[in-house]
Amino acid sequence: MSRVGSLGAALAGALLLTACSGDPEPVHQAVPKPEVAVTEYDASKEPSAAVLALVPAAATTLEVTDFDQLRLVLGFSTLGEATPPPERERFWQRVPRTAALSEGLLRPVDQRLRNQFGISQDDVAWEAAWSADGADRGWVLAFHDDVPMAAIRRAVEAGVGPLAGAVVDDDRHLVTSAAPPAAADSWGADPALVALTGAEAVSTYVERGCTPFDTVFGAGMEEQLAAAPAAALHGLDELDAWSVALGTELVTVQLGEGRSDAFDRVRLADVMPPTDPEFGLVMSRGVADPSTGRLGYVLADPPAAARLTRERHLPFTVCPS
Numbered sequence: 001m002s003r004v005g006s007l008g009a010a011l012a013g014a015l016l017l018t019a020c021s022g023d024p025e026p027v028h029q030a031v032p033k034p035e036v037a038v039t040e041y042d043a044s045k046e047p048s049a050a051v052l053a054l055v056p057a058a059a060t061t062l063e064v065t066d067f068d069q070l071r072l073v074l075g076f077s078t079l080g081e082a083t084p085p086p087e088r089e090r091f092w093q094r095v096p097r098t099a100a101l102s103e104g105l106l107r108p109v110d111q112r113l114r115n116q117f118g119i120s121q122d123d124v125a126w127e128a129a130w131s132a133d134g135a136d137r138g139w140v141l142a143f144h145d146d147v148p149m150a151a152i153r154r155a156v157e158a159g160v161g162p163l164a165g166a167v168v169d170d171d172r173h174l175v176t177s178a179a180p181p182a183a184a185d186s187w188g189a190d191p192a193l194v195a196l197t198g199a200e201a202v203s204t205y206v207e208r209g210c211t212p213f214d215t216v217f218g219a220g221m222e223e224q225l226a227a228a229p230a231a232a233l234h235g236l237d238e239l240d241a242w243s244v245a246l247g248t249e250l251v252t253v254q255l256g257e258g259r260s261d262a263f264d265r266v267r268l269a270d271v272m273p274p275t276d277p278e279f280g281l282v283m284s285r286g287v288a289d290p291s292t293g294r295l296g297y298v299l300a301d302p303p304a305a306a307r308l309t310r311e312r313h314l315p316f317t318v319c320p321s
Contacts (some may be wrong), residue, residue, distance in 0.1 A: 038188030041172055041180075047126040047142065048206070048245070049198035052188035054140050054174070056181045059130040062206040063310070065102040066126045069202050070095060073248050079122060088122060099246035099302035101203040101310060102127055105139060109161035117155045123147045140180075143173045192241055196254045201245035202302075205309045210239040210319035215312050217273045222321065229271045236320040237261045244309055251283050251297040251305060253316060259293035266295050268315040275313040277304045 038045075038052045048064045055062055071077050076091045095103055106113060106121040114120050129139040139162070143152065149170040156163045156175065167176045180186070187193045196206055213222045213233070225233070237260060245252045255262065266286040269279045282304040283297035295316060299305055308314060 036191045036194065038186075038194055039183045040188075041174070043142070043172065046198050046200055047128065048201070048204035048243075049194070050142075051128045051140060052194060052197060053183060053186050054176060054180045055128075055130050055187040056132075056138065057185045057187065057189070058132045058136075059138070059187065060133055060208050062128060062130045062187070062204075063101045064126065064128040064204040064206075065100050066200075066202060066204075067104070068125045069200065070098060070100060073202065074098070081118075081120070081122070083122075097303055098248070099202045099299065099306045101205060101246075101306050102129065105129075105141065105162055109163075112160060113155055116158070117151045117160075119147060119151050119155065138177045140177070141175045143175070145173060147173065149173060192256060195256065196241060196243035199245040199252055199254075201247050201252075203246045203306060203309075204243060205246075206241070206243040207312075207317070208241045210242075211312050211314065211317040213318055213321070216315060216318045217275065217313075221273045224273075230321065232264060232268065232271055233318070233321040235261065235264060236318070238320060239317065242317055244314070246302070246305055246309065247299060248302070249299055251299050253295035253297070255293040255295065255316075257291070257293050259288075259290050262288040262290040262293060262295065265316040268318065272315055272318075275308060275315065277301070277308065279308065279313070279315055282308055 038049060041053045042050055044050075047066050048062075051062070051064060071079050071091065074091060074094050076087070079088060079091055092104075092107070104110075104121040104124070105127055106124065110121045123143050125142045125144050127139065127141050129137060131137045143149070149168060152163075152175060153168045153170070156166050156168055159165070162177075163175065165177075167179050168174075169176070183189060193206065193208070197204065214220075222233075239255060241256065243254045245254075255265070259265070266288040269275075269286070282301045284300050285298045287296045288294070
């Protein structure tokens, strides 16, 4: 099992931010200076950073689920092929109660993979999926170093489930839905996207562009806004890209450096129509740091947070009116 560490330490800086402009100066977390570009896949990086070199430039959204991190925080860090089936099943029964954005791409064909090829979803360290404007979805599975890639290749050749037509990279222990892009044609070549990733988390979601009001709050709701909420919406700055790192107790949002509207965006949930499920009951005690463009929340309901993120019902991502 690889890349285990302290999730709390990675995300705790979210609670060291100020909640409004009248509070004391923000206390900044000491974080490494982000790389300008990710030119090649590096398995030692956190999944949300490592995957960037594999995501085509045309993609608009990215979802990453770190199964190694899930095993660690749920107390199944030694889970493997020798683990008794009842214990493996207990792990997968608990996954839906976390902030995982995926419950395992290979889970629907797990038993066939075990019976015929001696591999399974439990061999996946992390997985990621991306889309371009909601279509043209692609994905990558990162397998543990001790997994026999020859067995995976046989499963691909047999066309098992989503593995049909996939591309196997034996050296890097990766399987991708299509051939990876050249470095210059990947998300890794965009410094703005690189700066939004790399935090240790159960799941990470990244999107280019803001979210339309109707998507966040429901069709027709903008026309019903009172004067004060409408003014708050008009006062927002443009949002080119953002990320959400979902942990076990905390959520860290990154909007990019120098966000003069950071406090306004963290307050939007209080003045806008309710989301479904209600945002404030899922992510609470929002705080903001305009200089780094980071927002932080306490994670009150992990599975609901994953749902809000997947369905893009996040008030702080809304487009200016």
